[in-house]
Amino acid sequence: MEPELQDLSALFPSVAAQLRNALSTLHLAAAQLAPPSEREEDPALDAKAALLDQSYYQLLRLVSNLSAAALLREDQPLLLKDVDVVDLVESLCRRAEGLAAQLGLTLCFVCSMEHHICAAAPRELEQLCYHLLSNAFKFTPAGGTVTVDLRCAGGRVLLSVADTGPGIQEEDLETLFDRYLHKNLMDPQPHGLGLGLPLCRRIAEGHGGRLLAESKTGVGSRFTLSIPDQRTDSGGVSDVPLDYTGGFNRTLLALADALPAEAFLLRSQN
The missing domain is CATH 1.20.20 (F1FO ATP Synthase)
Known part of the structure; x- marks a missing residue:
């Protein structure tokens, strides 16, 4: 580092x-x-x-x-537990759906599975999802669509967030995950400090996975999390409530920059 x-x-x-x-x-x-x-x-x-x-x-x-x-x-692995990732991501999308509508956007959740248990860190996985949704909301004009897709393939769990925004210039993709280290590349408000995507990449790596970005100017962008489709064999899904926002509405908190x-x-x- x-x-x-x-x-x-x-x-x-x-x-x-x-x-x-x-x-x-x-x-x-x-x-x-x-x-x-x-x-x-x-x-x-x-x-x-x-x-x-x-x-x-x-x-x-x-x-x-x-x-x-x-x-x-x-650079250590995150603490993983067996989590129903379909329930986690679908619930998150339901909470964000009405807020997307206030921006004139359509938020779609696409998943053919009713449930799927895999090893994940629920708090960090939710943070990653919200960061990607916040970016998609900020950069997608009214009338556009943000699609969250969850599927399994090749022994991996694949979670992608795609938008119909303006896309990212090819030269900007090179510094996408460490933009805040380049003062001359810092985005103006309301795009923040650029910490979100580096944190998302670190969360992906903490799951033993990776985060991929692809974009086409004028078409939109897609960010895809790929993690191993495996279980911890820890005895089942944790039922401990997830609350790391001090009691505040975590959806409003996570998407505040875009709303x-x-x-x-x-x-x-x-």
Whole structure:
């Protein structure tokens, strides 16, 4: 691993911890200034509070990415358990479907299997899926389609997220997974720091797999996760609830950079 990558990934979690404390105070103060009971009775107040919530979720998402950057310093396998990947991915798509509609997009989940158990790290796999969906939502114009495809072939579990956006220039594909190390290539807002795809690649590698990107200008892009189709023989599927967002709506958190402020109105979350 390059020294500059090690230095950056070591610094990010410390920065994230300090930001998280400040954000908690800000969120508490905002909630006291615009409590839900008053927001429900006052659409104008709700709209203003939604802008605050949107900014808060966007910052919290950035903090979560900075915290997860510690993964970039590691090359050890992730802790895997037997997971129903069909249920995990399908549930995620159901939660994101209505938010895609608010952007004028159609989100499709394609899978011929009702269930499929394989060794995976559910928290990290969900993070990867949401990162890929967030990118697809951001870069696909209204009227487009984002397709999540899950299948098994050749002893592998293949999960792909494809969009009908503008595609990626061929020269940009070369630095797609380490873009944040190239200051001259940093994307403007709202495209973030470029940590998402490096984290996705690390998650893929932690599963003993890989993440592949393909794109055609004017047609769209496809990112495909390929992991071994195997089990841990650990005695079954874990039923421990997945919650790594501090109690906040994890779908809103994961897609905050791609969503309009209307997604954060109280009526949109009910």
